[in-house]
Amino acid sequence: MGITQMGVQAGSWGFAVTKAQQPAACSLCGSTATSHAFQDNGCSLRVCAICGLFFVHPYPDADHQHGLVSSESTERIAILDCERRYQGERLYYQRHLPQIMDECRGATSLLDVGCGTGYLLEALRSVPGLYTAGIELNSQAAQLARRVSGRPIYESPIEEFRSERKFDVVTLINVLSHVPSFDGMFHSIRAALRPGGKLILRTSEMRDNVSRWNQVHWGIPDDLHFLGVETLAFLCAKYGFAVTRHIRTPFEDELFLRSRWQQAGRRKLHNLVKSAGIRLPFALAALKRLYTAVLGQRLFVSFIVLTPLTTPPASAPRSSAGNKSVAACIGAITH
Numbered sequence: 001m002g003i004t005q006m007g008v009q010a011g012s013w014g015f016a017v018t019k020a021q022q023p024a025a026c027s028l029c030g031s032t033a034t035s036h037a038f039q040d041n042g043c044s045l046r047v048c049a050i051c052g053l054f055f056v057h058p059y060p061d062a063d064h065q066h067g068l069v070s071s072e073s074t075e076r077i078a079i080l081d082c083e084r085r086y087q088g089e090r091l092y093y094q095r096h097l098p099q100i101m102d103e104c105r106g107a108t109s110l111l112d113v114g115c116g117t118g119y120l121l122e123a124l125r126s127v128p129g130l131y132t133a134g135i136e137l138n139s140q141a142a143q144l145a146r147r148v149s150g151r152p153i154y155e156s157p158i159e160e161f162r163s164e165r166k167f168d169v170v171t172l173i174n175v176l177s178h179v180p181s182f183d184g185m186f187h188s189i190r191a192a193l194r195p196g197g198k199l200i201l202r203t204s205e206m207r208d209n210v211s212r213w214n215q216v217h218w219g220i221p222d223d224l225h226f227l228g229v230e231t232l233a234f235l236c237a238k239y240g241f242a243v244t245r246h247i248r249t250p251f252e253d254e255l256f257l258r259s260r261w262q263q264a265g266r267r268k269l270h271n272l273v274k275s276a277g278i279r280l281p282f283a284l285a286a287l288k289r290l291y292t293a294v295l296g297q298r299l300f301v302s303f304i305v306l307t308p309l310t311t312p313p314a315s316a317p318r319s320s321a322g323n324k325s326v327a328a329c330i331g332a333i334t335h
Contacts (some may be wrong), residue, residue, distance in 0.1 A: 052228025089119035107168035114175030118145025159184030240312035245305035
């Protein structure tokens with residue numbers, strides 16, 4: 001998975017009508033105290049009043065979601081060819097690799113979940129004594145990742161991943177929103193991490209006033225959920241993690257970077273607009289000023305580092321008041 005490269009057509013999901021009519025239960029806390037945020041690509045995006053998570057409704061079964069990612073079915077999912085994906089990952093990590101490398105100091109092993117075509121694993125080959133491996137469900141991307149990195153790539157969902165090896169670092173770079181089961185994902189990650197290890201996330205966070213127009217293409221329902229600005233505290237309390245680093249970058253500061261506009265997308269018209277934006281003098285700067293004035297400070301791209309607590313929690317917090325009571329277990333947060 002890696003960088004978001006899959007575009008699912010909502011109309012071909014094949015959900016039963018009865019599922020769409022069921023109460024919209026939050027995929028993180030299970031609460032039905034949810035409200036409609038906006039509609040996109042034929043799907044409703046809802047927000048939970050308890051944990052703050054934004055999630056698609058209807059929400060897919062895990063097997064269905066994994067099948068979409070691994071099947072490469074052109075009727076359901078449009079996947080960029082692997083070479084274009086690799087070049088997109090290269091441009092992405094030109095911006096973000098230093099942060100990741102900084103967190104990997106002293107590590108001897110790393111698991112990259114949703115490693116895509118393997119650029120991160122390839123780049124990490126320069127780190128002496130660092131054993132790396134990846135997880136990638138798409139078979140073509142996994143094949144290229146093996147070739148460019150020379151590392152083992154497992155084609156199984158993170159929820160089902162089991163290994164005798166414990167890892168110092170587990171990375172989920174633009175992957176969290178694609179994994180359908182929070183419980184399965186975090187139980188597997190805790191099992192894979194050594195005591196004192198790190199989980200590195202790069203993902204989105206959103207305020208309650210986020211707009212449908214904060215992004216042209218949200219990627220839903222391929223992207224299943226997005227963190228609200230309060231969701232991280234709930235997530236850490238539920239699964240037994242502490243925050244050691246949290247850098248929240250306004251989306252507008254990322255969106256109008258030249259290297260981002262150089263990344264090829266799935267739509268020809270979108271790519272033509274990107275090309276024009278790069279070539280026209282001052283276009284990106286003007287667009288950023290306009291976006292910031294109208295839609296700024298609603299959507300964020302966050303770099304998050306978590307460490308597992310020694311003893312996992314016995315149960316999840318059940319209310320927003322409960323969320324506040326667990327704030328003491330959350331480490332220092334840098335905004």
